[in-house]
Amino acid sequence: MTRESLINTALFLMLPLTAGAAWMLDEPFIITLATKVAILALAGVGLNIALGLGGLVSLGHAAFFGIGGYAMGILAHHAQNYTPLMEAPFLIEGTNAMPIIWLVAVIAGALAALAIGALSLRTSGVYFIMITLAFGQMLYYFAISWPAYGGEDGLSIYVRNGFPGLNTLDPVQFFAIAFVILAVTLFAAGRLAASAFGLALSAARQNAVRVETVGLSPYRLRLLAFVISGAITALAGALFADLNRFVSPTMFSWQMSGEIMIFVILGGVGRLYGPVAGAALFILLEHVLGGLSDFWHVYLGILLLLVVLFARGGMIGSLAGREVAHD
Amino acid sequence: MSTILLIEQVLNGLQFGVMLFLMAAGLTLIFGVMGLINLAHGSLYMIGAFAAAAVAGATGSFLLAIIASLAAAAAAGALVELVVIRRLYDRDHLDQVLATFALILIFSEGTRWVFGSFPLFLDIPAALSGPVMLPGGIQYPAYRLLIIAIGLLIAFGLFQLIAKTRIGIQIRAGESDREMIAALGVDISKLYTIVFALGAGLAGLAGALVGAIQSVQVGMGEPVLILAFVVIVIGGIGSIKGALVGALLVGLTDTLGGVLLPGFFATFMEPSAATAVGSSLASMSIYILMAGVLLFRPTGLYGTA
Amino acid sequence: MTEPLLDIRGLTKSFGALVATDDVSLTLRPGEIHALIGPNGAGKSTLIKQIAGGLPSDAGEVWFAGQNVTKLTTVARSRAGLGRTFQISSLAMEFTVLQNAVLGALGQRGTIWRFFSPVMKNPELRAAAMAALERVGLADHAGTRTAELSHGQRRLLEVAVALTLKPRVFLMDEPMAGLGAEGSKGLTTFLDDLRREAPILLVEHDMDAVFALADRISVLVYGKVIATGTAEQIKSNRDVREAYLGEEEAL
DSSP states (O other), rough: HHHHHHHHHHHHHHHHHHHHHHHTTOHHHHHHHHHHHHHHHHHHHHHIOOOOOOOOOSTHHHHHHHHHHHHHHHHHHHHHTTOOOOOOOOOEEEOOOOHHHHHHHHHHHHHHHHHHHHHTTTTTTHHHHHHHHHHHHHHHHHHHGGGGGGGGGEEOSSSOOBBBBTTTTTTHHHEEEEHHHHHHHHHHHHHHHBBBBHHHHHHHHHHHHHHHTTTTTHHHHHHHHHHHHHHHHHHHHHHHHHHHHOOOOGSSHHHHHHHHHHHHHHTTOOOOHHHHHHHHHHHHHHHHHHHHHHHHHHHHHHHHHHHEEEEEEETHHHOSSSOOOOO | OOHHHHHHHHHHHHHHHHHHHHHHHHHHHHHHOOOOOOTTTTHHHHHHHHHHHHHHHHHOOOOHHHHHHHHHHHHHHHHHHTTTGGGGTTHHHHHHHHHHHHHHHHHHHHHHHHHHHHOOOOOOOOOHHSSSTOOOOTEHHHHHHHHHHHHHHHHHHHHHHHHHHHHHHHHHHHOOHHHHHHTTTTOOHHHHHHHHHHEEEEEEEOOOOOHHHHOOTTTTTTHHHHHHHHHHHHHHHTTTHHHHHHHHHHHHHHHHHHHHHHHHHHTTTTTHHHHHHHHHHHHHHHHHHHHHHHHHHHTOOOOOO | OOOOEEEEEEEEEEEEEEEEEEEEEEETTTTTEEEEEOTSSSSHHHHHHHHSSSSSOOOOEEETTEEEEOOHHHHHHHHTTEEEEEESSOOOTTTHHHHHHHHHHOOOOOOOOSHHHHHHHHHHHHHHHHHHHHHHHGOOOSSSSSGGGGGGHHHHHHHHHHHHHHSSEEEEEEEEEEEEEHHHHHHHHHHHHHHTSSSSEEEOSSSSHHHOSSSSSEEETTTTEEEEEEEHHHHOOOHHIIIIIIIHHHH
């Protein structure tokens, strides 16, 4: 086992161990924190496919996070009010079944990523960063100005959505759901990185001309990576909204995009488990520093600045050595 | 809609546009010369506004407040450039994004720490607070008219600076060939600090001028920053002319869209639905404009590469 | 005379006032090595870009295997069988040597839309990649990170990646540069054989290699082809001696 895979295993086990211990000690708040880490890590795993593997610096992933959140919010809102979502041309009812909500979130996120990506990927570099940021902001303002689903105030969902055979209101069972989804996604993302598609995508990040010369289109590779990335982040958004039983335009805000990116960076760009480490560190800091000072973002900013300037591999990079592992 | 109202809205759009230009000009210069994407530009806007509000509160002088906004933002810009930004020129865009994002966190929370969470207010001086009568019987606030004038004046000054002065020549040389200006014996790091401080000063000035119309609060800079990005994407990175054209386009689209679209939809929809659809679409209009420009000119209207 | 596989007709490209290539026409027939020589700045690299794609021409056409490919993208031309190597190595530097070669094999087979099976464990792709590495003598370095290769080794890897593409035509932009005397000799022998697989349009500064290999030579000066012919014809051509070899001797 390499050092990085040891660290990964430890990171992976950390979440269920924490949640399990909290369950035995009857500390539901800690379980909720662990759930939050798992969900935010999932959003980071999504971004990492675009950012780490594809080199696409998207500063607008809150768009997909928010779309996932609103997919949950809108479906559950209609289910709790017993109003149909749409009557013509055919009837669509709301739902509070998680699997359906997830499916809708994933599809909506993928479609949004397809539209945003198709436009944004016509450019590269700093244009791409600004454009993704702008599209994220567009959805933010749209959510604020669209009155049907709460506008600026957002939507509250009174009862957490259901999953067949589980009591989702029990914190530890909801944690299990989030963790299993994270685990499955991590496994799939790992396979993706090592696949033919992953190799070509990674090559396009390093040298787009090379990829063209072997007869592959960097644009298509990147667009698909962006779609997969958006879909995963949307799924995380749906879970996050379910965790809070609330969705509001802040899920679309540029700060959210920045935070998802921080998870990836604090952990280490391009490292499979980077977002898990990053999200865990972020939530830990939020609670440790947030307890010390209302202005903990100052410390977070300083820490982030130090990581960027002096520890570019992030946490996993510092612990496991700078180089990303190669097959 | 009456012609007078329409002209008023066009003027509002112009006023918004020239303010965006002050932000976008600095951003595009900094990117053009140093290759740096600076997310913290919105913080400099905020610093300008807070400095102006603080000085106006202490002295009661609006002019001093405006000077303070320029000075404080330029000084903060120079300081940040010396301490942090210059370590980022050779880094990739991702590092630049993260480091300047970190600066936003530090500046925003730091300001909240010092000034608290409540908005401050910066009063328009009495002499400028009333309306002026324009030809055609249009009444328009004198202060907003002054903003348009200042913005256009600065735009003119910037064009002259870039075209005619020594530093302008260095800036243009820096945009086309960085090694070249070093070879010409220009002190690059000094040039970079000056350009950064110049951009920061413009952002601070914009913050103060707008702060007098709206309120001065933490987080006021970032929405403007993102709009300035839209401006740059539309105008083309590195082009001052593009920044001006883009800023006016965005300012006018945003202002007129908000006024005209609900009315437009009301011609064939129920009033409440028309307001909802119209205002939602209006909130998206500048992004739709950006998407349209991207489809036909991926490098913006005046972009080269 | 056999039909040319690659037929360049009147390609022209100017950058502002500078005419980089001016009505260039040349052909590449099956089984031949056609060398393109000329002083620095003559427009050789511009021409290669126009042929391979990536730089649209102001005028002229590129015909490949009887088809007009002038309007096709780089990707489409690569797929059609134009295999290119670069003057400045253009490789994925973080990858191992083998990964770079597998990428080529992947492109050639078009099996890119696979998301779940580990590509480096695919026996078929590995075999194709290793075979290409062996042919250029890089098999021992398969596990080395590309960034750690010497300059000359990177040139060889460029050639190996082009081999994995199984192209119908090779476009090689100064493959000998930086190889050293020994390396150049080895690559010369290799290219000598390679022409039987696919003809080579060879841009090269190493005159020993050019005269040893080329069936035909075209001389490009200020964007114009001033002469095309066998090595002997070129050596004795007065225009060439004046415009090009003369310069070299004067140096």
